[in-house]
Amino acid sequence: MTTKLFGEPVRRREDARLITGQGRYLDDLGAGALAAAFVRSPHAHARIVDIDVSAALDVEGLVAIYTWEDLPGALAEPLPLLIPHPALTHGRTAYPLAREIVRHVGEPVVMVVARDRYLAEDACALIRVDYEILKPVVGVEEAVRGVHLVHEDVPGNVGAHLVQEVPGPAGQTAWEAIDAAPHRLEFRLDVERSASMPLEGKGVYARWDADDESLRVYSSTQTSTSVRMAIAAKLGLPLPKVEVIAPDVGGGFGVKIMHPWPEEVLVPWAARQLNHEVKWTEDRREHFVSSSHERGQVQHVRVGFDDDGRVLGLEVEILHDHGAYTPYGIIVPIITSTQLLGPYKVGAYRVEFSSVYTNTVQVTPYRGAGRPQGVFCMERTMDKIAAYLGKDRTEVRAANFIQPDEFPYDQGLTFQDGRPLIYDSGDYPEALRMLKELIGWDSFPEEKARAAAEGRRIGIGVGCYVEGTGVGPYEGGHVQITSDGRVHVSTGLTSQGQGHETVFAQIAATELGVPIEKVSVVTGDTRRFGYAVGTFASRAAVMSGNAIALACRKVREKALRIAAEALEADPRDLEITDGMVHVSGVPSASIPLATVAVLSNPLRYAFDEEARRATQFAGPASDDRPPVAEGEEPGLEGRDYYSPIRSTFAAGMHAAIVETDPDTAEIKILRYAVVHDCGRLINPMIVEGQIHGGVAQGVGGALYEKMVYDEHGQLLNASFMDFLMPYATEVPRVETAHLETPSPLNPLGIKGAGEAGVIPVSAVVASAIEDAEGIPIDRMPISPSDLHALRQAR
Amino acid sequence: MKPPPFHYHGPVTLGEALDVLAEAGPGGKVLAGGQSLIPLLNMRLAAPSHIVDVNRVPGLDGIEAGPSGVRVGALARHAAVERSPEAAAAQPLLRQALRLVAHPVIRNRGTVVGSLVHADPSAEMPAVLALLGGSVRLASRTGEREVPAAEFFTGPMESALRPGELAVSAFFPALPARSGTAFHEVARRHGDYAVAGVAAAVALDEDFRIAAARVACVSVGPVPVVVDVTGECGPRPAASVDWEAVAHAVRDRIEPEGDIHATADYRRHLTGVLAVRALLDAACAARGEES
Known part of the structure; x- marks a missing residue:
């Protein structure tokens, strides 16, 4: 470590942007997009008898109305069960749009696309859904009585049952240990439901490029890489044809690690169907009744x-x-x-x-x-x-x-x-x-x-x-030093306000010995880094922080090797301070990292003064080895992963x-x-x-x-x-x-x-x-x- | 959360506003501060066909304070009334209550008269008007009428305002000499509607005994509940009043309901506690002392 930025209370670099209105949240994007809105179930448990959209067809600016019956292929199947477990014997997930049965107030039934959100909501208000009301199950104690069922094929409403036991020091069971103990207590505790409630709700904005047959999706998500895979799978698109970007995200707190939300697959699908940008921005009422809760x-x-x-x-x-x-x-x-x-x-x-x-x-x-x-x-x-x-x-x-x-x-x-x-x-x-x-x-x-x-x-x-x-399982980091001396760090996991731009830059600046001002950080953009898991479980600093440090160490090692050749020194005698590689104790024997970056990339074509130094006639080069040595790559960059x-x-x-x-x-x-x-x-x-x-x-x-x-x-x-x-x-x-x-x-x-x-x-x-x-x-x-x-x- | 379609009107004179309201009839709704109306529209809980924005009508933002009381115009913001030294001098309860109304940014836009017309039984200003025996002036194309508070609030979110009428001002009477007021409430969070709240007015006689005592209670009935406790309090100095009996009398007169924030039993208990606290403070103020 050559600069002491790690451990310092460095001011958050993202705040100036975020608190002066320069942030780009989901709804700041796609001003020309069509707007989606949803008819959601007003009942907790009901059978859909009929959906009559005729009155909505007269709404000026209406573009499309979709129900479950319109969904093709994998999109018509239930959404994924993300984390299977042997004890989850009766796992159940929803359809993107309700098929026959709705199981909670707020479940999406009809998707409407219109010229703007006002018109889309006007159309929603005119769609008539006839329901046959079924008996709802509310509260865990009513649920375990199993008199009424949420899913017809899940007896007793029990989705999962799991016992874990750890024996005492002498091998006794918990029951034996409690019964043999000098004192015993027995009681009941209750914890109510709450929810993440980020300041910004969910949102999805999709752009289909018909000529390229590719899709770009912005989602207010905690995992852009996984949303990307879900969209590719649900829409039957090759993965390289789908890009997902988490723009500035106004809080997540867990609700946005859940994915794909129905809207995350429906909005991109509609954009492709209509060959037009489509956006959906969740409003607060929708968030209450259709995003996740927790705690109870x-x-x-x-x-x-x-x-x-x-x-x-x-x-x-x-x-x-x-x-x-x-x-x-x-x-x-x-x-x-x-x-x-x-x-x-x-x-x-x-x-x-x-x-x-x-x-x-x-x-x-x-x-x-x-x-x-x-x-x-x-x-x-x-x-x-x-x-x-x-x-x-x-x-x-x-x-x-x-x-x-x-x-x-x-x-x-x-x-x-x-x-x-x-x-x-x-x-x-x-x-x-x-x-x-x-x-x-x-x-x-x-x-x-x-x-x-x-x-x-x-x-x-x-x-x-x-x-x-x-x-785990892992996160990765990519670090590139360009010929202007700037350091570009990217990692696949996303940011929702935690300060990743600051702490990841602190790590990179410390590892590489560069001023923090030279470091920029990109997160949650699959165009920059495709392999990632996501931001949850207090894992970003541990996972991406270490991955970025490891990637920086690779870059540093390469930089020292190239600099050693240029300075005719032993790499072990070199250190990097303030963006300059120099011989320990001899500050004058130095070379800027920017120049090292130039030298790392042998060029045929010069496009500026710096680049001239790396072209083929610029200086003495060894004729007996290729310009890029075996096992080497051009450029001063490194990628590494951390898997604990x-x-x-x-x-x-x-x-x-x-x-x-x-x-x-x-x-x-x-x-x-x-x-x-x-x-x-x-x-x-x-x-x-x-x-x-x-x-x-x-x-x-x-x-x-x-x-x-x-x-x-x-x-x-x-x-x-x-x-x-x-x-x-x-x-x-x-x-x-x-x-x-x-x-x-x-x-x-x-x-x-x-x-x-x-x-x-x-x-x-x-x-x-x-x-x-x-x-x-x-x-x-x-x-x-x-x-x-x-x-x-x- | 986008409003259903409506026609927007932006009249620039009172006459024009009253004409538009008359033509709109029951489908017309006045927009002043918008702090209640806009959320109702966005939630599609209200769907008026005509919105009459009176913000450009001159002369409606007056705050006229005098010895008899304070007249507050339809466009006078909560914040303006709260900060007016003249209004506070003429009727101190206005400032005492307004400090409990929501948050500063809401008070910067919301209007006192709008709050009265909205007639939320959990709101402070209807209780203030009811306690003081004030009135609301309603104008229409055919003339003006002054409706006393006791007749103005007719039910939860319901007032005597008729289609075609605009509430142009409200009058909050001053109190006689040796009077004091106070407002105590308990809200779940700072600035929320009160779980229970009590405005109190106390008048003392020349010997500083309580000559008149009244409270107005919020969130415990369909309209602000005014209870006269002069009998329980006077004529005695505050220190020798049986305050538990006063609390009991107030609890007897209210009809609270339970909801997700509080049981009816808690609201009843709390209203008694707050009534005593408010009356004691009001009595202090009447003596010219700090509470």
């Missing part, structure tokens, strides 16, 4: 423990609400089941989940992806043990921690990547020590007593988590102080503290930003957000007026401290940070309210009205 679970917990609060056996039964379809497999409940264990050794463990269908919007990962539910379960368990034993809540946690000398630590489970759940590194006792100091844990009892003397109720809460980050053996495991601990109003039951977070360990930090400011955003979403999950379905399967709060996301006024200032235990699994020693902030917030806030009120808090989110009801029931 009911958990039954049994735990056995000793006098110190050490868990000897833990059994968790999870009812997971999958909504109407399972396109993303059972990733969410798998993550809940495995990440539930957090930083603890729990003796014997048994976890069983049933993933059930309901007539509601499908459930796929949302930032945290099953972890907030698992952490809520484990941390509520820790608090209940502490309350039962009359012990300090942090003492009980410390008694169960995996110790720093126990890494790598095998939890004995299979993680979401199909690989063993082995923690790579961490220091949980130190993180807890730092957190207690940051929030003032030990002096809080006096603070609480002082508040009580003033008639105020305050409470403190704590929560710990471990997050598997940076899952396993996930890296970041960790963190949060604490909060809340105040509850004794009269109005209002709940206010007074302080929020975070200790966070994501291994080596590339950019501490960006990591803090990620934590702040995550905590804000966590506050939403703890105090505000729920998707309220009535018994008919109607979503009662499908707007920002009634689905409450916290404003800046509801999010506390977040106090952070960083701990760095590098990952031994990758060259940069980093772990993921994207989801961390959101994961324990519900658990922490519940812990704090419970401390303030002395009432068990077993259901989140909690509103003042809920707290009032709990007080009345006491």
Whole structure:
């Protein structure tokens, strides 16, 4: 490393563009495109009897109306089941446009294309769909009763059932361990539904080139490479004839890793059919009822423990609400089941989940992806043990921690990547020590007593988590230094505001020894990099960050080799500083990287002064070897991939102080503290930003957000007026401290940070309210009205 | 979320506006601040055939404050009324309430009179008008009429405004000497419609005993619910009032309903708590003290 940009709080390079209106989001593109709009099911469960479009045909500017019957070939088949799993015995996915049955409010039934969106919506309003209403299934407990079925051929509405068991140290089962334990507790926990809710909804814009028989698609997606493959497959196009670009994307949070959305295949298809650009921009109401939700679970917990609060056996039964379809497999409940264990050794463990269908919007990962539910379960368990034993809540946690000398630590489970759940590194006792100091844990009892003397109720809460980050299979990076000295970095995964342009440039600038201003970064454009997986699971920095570093090292090695020849030096004596290759300790013996780039590409034709230096008559060249040596490539560029053996495991601990109003039951977070360990930090400011955003979403999950379905399967709060996301006024200032235990699994020693902030917030806030009120808090989110009801029931 | 087709009218005089409204009849809808109307249009929850944009009509944005009270014109924005020192001096409850109306950017466009005509029982300004016994002036091609608050609000999102009429102003009366007001509410988030809220007005006698006390409650009935608690409060100094009895009296008079944000039971409880807080603050203000 020749320049110290890695680890520095470099200002986000993308922000000037994004905050001055220079961003190019999906709806900023394609001003001349036709507009698509959809007739969506108003019923949760119904049979389509008839679709009458005749009244819509008179709408001026109408271009086309499509139903399922119009779809050809693979497009008429159900959408892909992206992540199959042996336990997902009854996986079901939707058709791009409903075929015969609709299974949730918002399912697309008819696609309309018109001159603009206004006219398309006018036409939609005139299309009459006759439905025969079927009995809807709402709520997991009704679903498992199995009286009514979401899918006729899925008995009991159970799509998947999975048991994982880890025996105790003496080989005992969880049941045996719990029964033999000195103390036992049993309880039920509920976590409500929420959703990703990015500022920008989904959107697709497609351009068909009839002469070239090729397609360019822009999608507000978290995976352009995979959307590309899905479109090629569904439309029967050769892969090289399809380009997919993720432009600036206004947030994803998981909902945009789900793909292909019906619109992602229908809009490109319509563009080809009509030989005209077509665009669809999702509106907020559509987003509520047709994009994914997450979180909803009911958990039954049994735990056995000793006098110190050490868990000897833990059994968790999870009812997971999958909504109407399972396109993303059972990733969410798998993550809940495995990440539930957090930083603890729990003796014997048994976890069983049933993933059930309901007539509601499908459930796929949302930032945290099953972890907030698992952490809520484990941390509520820790608090209940502490309350039962009359012990300090942090003492009980410390008694169960995996110790720093126990890494790598095998939890004995299979993680979401199909690989063993082995923690790579961490220091949980130190993180807890730092957190207690940051929030003032030990002096809080006096603070609480002082508040009580003033008639105020305050409470403190704590929560710990471990997050598997940076899952494979791989990402790649491409780095090219051009003859103007600029460094062009590309990677296939996409960006939704994380700051990739900044951190990837920091990595490249550090590895190559160039000023960061010389580095540009492109993500999510299949024209630049075709092989990628996507941005999810806190994986971008770990996966693409390391791939880019490895690609840079290849380029650096080549640059030194060429420069060594030009400087008549040994490559091992060279270093690169500020874009100049020079002999160590002899700054005058140097050559700019720009010139090295020129020399790397032997030319026949000169087109500028620089290029002249690489032409065939420009200078002495060896006559006895080809201009491009065997095994070499022209140009100063490198491509490499990073494919990890396993996930890296970041960790963190949060604490909060809340105040509850004794009269109005209002709940206010007074302080929020975070200790966070994501291994080596590339950019501490960006990591803090990620934590702040995550905590804000966590506050939403703890105090505000729920998707309220009535018994008919109607979503009662499908707007920002009634689905409450916290404003800046509801999010506390977040106090952070960083701990760095590098990952031994990758060259940069980093772990993921994207989801961390959101994961324990519900658990922490519940812990704090419970401390303030002395009432068990077993259901989140909690509103003042809920707290009032709990007080009345006491 | 695009509105259905409508005819747009942009009259430049009051007479022209009233003519257009008369011709549009029940299909006409007035656009002033647009903070409620535009979302309703975009959600296709309202489909008026004629939108009459009165923003170019001169003379409708007045805020006239005097000893008798404040008259607020149809185009006076929430923010303008909130910031007017004269309005605050003549009727302090206006500023107290407007600070609770949504967010600054909404207050910059939304109008006080528009909020009254929208008649949302969860909104602050209808409660203020009801508490103070104010009135709304309605103009049509055939003349003007002044409708008192008690008759103006007829149901949730329903008012006495007839097709062809334009609410040109609203009048918020001043209170007698030794009076004070306050507005307390609980919203789920800063700036949201209140789960429950109470505007209070208290008048003291020469011995600083409570001579009159009234509250107007939001979000607990089809229209703002005005409860006179003079009997429970007076004539006593605030310190010796049985406030629990006052809360009880208010809770008895309201008819809250449960929804996804709060149960009816919580709204009833909360309204009692907020009524006491607002009355105590109003009594403080009446004594000329900071609460």
